[in-house]
Amino acid sequence: MTEISPIPAGMQWSALSGRTVRAALREGDLAFGCLAPMIFFLCFYVPLRKSMEQTGADYAQYLLPVIVLQSMFFTAMSAGDRAARDTFSGMGTRMRSMPVRSWIPLAARMSANLVRALAGLAGALVIGTGFGFRFHGGAAALTFVALSLAFGVALVIGADALGVATGKPEIGASALLAPQLLLIMMSTGFVPAEGFPGWIQPFVRNQPVSQAAAALRDLAAGDYTSAVAIALAWILGLIVAFTAVSVLVEGRRP
Numbered sequence: 001m002t003e004i005s006p007i008p009a010g011m012q013w014s015a016l017s018g019r020t021v022r023a024a025l026r027e028g029d030l031a032f033g034c035l036a037p038m039i040f041f042l043c044f045y046v047p048l049r050k051s052m053e054q055t056g057a058d059y060a061q062y063l064l065p066v067i068v069l070q071s072m073f074f075t076a077m078s079a080g081d082r083a084a085r086d087t088f089s090g091m092g093t094r095m096r097s098m099p100v101r102s103w104i105p106l107a108a109r110m111s112a113n114l115v116r117a118l119a120g121l122a123g124a125l126v127i128g129t130g131f132g133f134r135f136h137g138g139a140a141a142l143t144f145v146a147l148s149l150a151f152g153v154a155l156v157i158g159a160d161a162l163g164v165a166t167g168k169p170e171i172g173a174s175a176l177l178a179p180q181l182l183l184i185m186m187s188t189g190f191v192p193a194e195g196f197p198g199w200i201q202p203f204v205r206n207q208p209v210s211q212a213a214a215a216l217r218d219l220a221a222g223d224y225t226s227a228v229a230i231a232l233a234w235i236l237g238l239i240v241a242f243t244a245v246s247v248l249v250e251g252r253r254p
Contacts, residue, residue, distance in 0.1 A: 016108030020082065021115055029078055033116050034123035037071040041127045044190055052191070064128035065216035066189025069209055071120030072152035073180040076159035079113045080176055083163030106246070109160055110153070117152040121145065137222030144219040147228070150235050151212050158242035165249045183209045208234040 024030045045063055052059040086109075125133070135141035159176055166175070186200065187209040193201045204210060208231075215231035218224070 012104045012108075016105060017111045020109060020112035023082075024078075024112065024116060030116060030119045033071065033074060033078070033119040036074055037067045037120055037124035038127040040070060041067045041124065041131070045131060048190065058132065060128055060131040060133045061220060062217065063190065064124060064133045065213040065220070066184065066187065066209065067128070068121060068124045068148050068216065069151060069189065069212055070180075070184055071124050072117060072148065072155055073176070073184065075113055075117045075120055075152050076155035077176045077180070078116055079109065079156045080159035080163040081169055082113075083109060083160045084166055084169045084171065085163075087164050087167035106160070106250070110156065113156045113160075114149065114153070117149055117156070120152075121148055133220070135220055135222070140219045140222045140224065143224075143228070144216055147212070147215060147219065147231060147235070150232075150239075154235050154238035154242060157239060157246055161242060161246040161249045164246075183207060187213060189213045208238070 021030075041063065044067075045059060048063075049059045052062065086105075135144065162171075162175060186196070186204055187207060188204060189209060193205045193210070196204050211227060211234055212231045214227040215225075218227050
């Protein structure tokens with residue numbers, strides 16, 4: 001009997017990625033991913049602009065980086081929800097019973113989440129540009145985009161592992177809500193660290209969102225500073241840690 005050749009990995013990845021992207025389009029997730037940063041930008045820019053610009057800061061330039069990072073958190077929440085739904089529906093079990101390479105489903109989810117992250121980044125840049133945000137260097141602008149997406153990849157890997165581990169859609173995204181609010185609101189994304197009580201300023205300055213926001217501000221200004229290296233170290237550390245968790249979770253699945 002003639003042995004049937006397996007479907008090429010590229011076709012498997014493309015089919016599963018397309019399935020997830022089409023579902024995101026159909027459910028309005030991509031549209032929300034693009035609109036959410038616009039809404040949140042306005043919610044913070046309108047009430048805080050005057051007080052911040054009294055200090056000499058261009059608030060659109062200051063604010064946009066944290067809006068970009070927040071859009072990456074929203075992408076991670078969507079990733080956790082989708083991974084949990086796939087696990088709950090038995091999609092992962094079906095994939096393992098088929099001639100599909102073990103890494104393909106995860107790779108497909110990651111690439112589909114990258115599309116979601118790009119939608120969020122595009123929405124943030126559109127609204128920011130409308131209110132005066134500008135890049136001051138082409139190479140630095142590309143680095144800004146790459147660093148933003150790398151931050152999103154780190155969050156998505158962790159959220160995906162959480163969704164697969166719980167297998168419960170009601171937990172997949174909601175479990176990330178509190179950490180997202182803590183890190184975003186207690187960061188230098190909206191106001192400088194001096195605007196917080198003294199006892200919490202060390203945390204505010206040094207947590208990953210603050211470091212990433214500072215790096216993005218410097219890159220938008222066309223500067224490569226130590227903040228970029230620190231943010232990159234945080235991102236690489238998170239990717240390594242969350243990848244290890246993801247491998248552990250996948251290894252324990254029945």
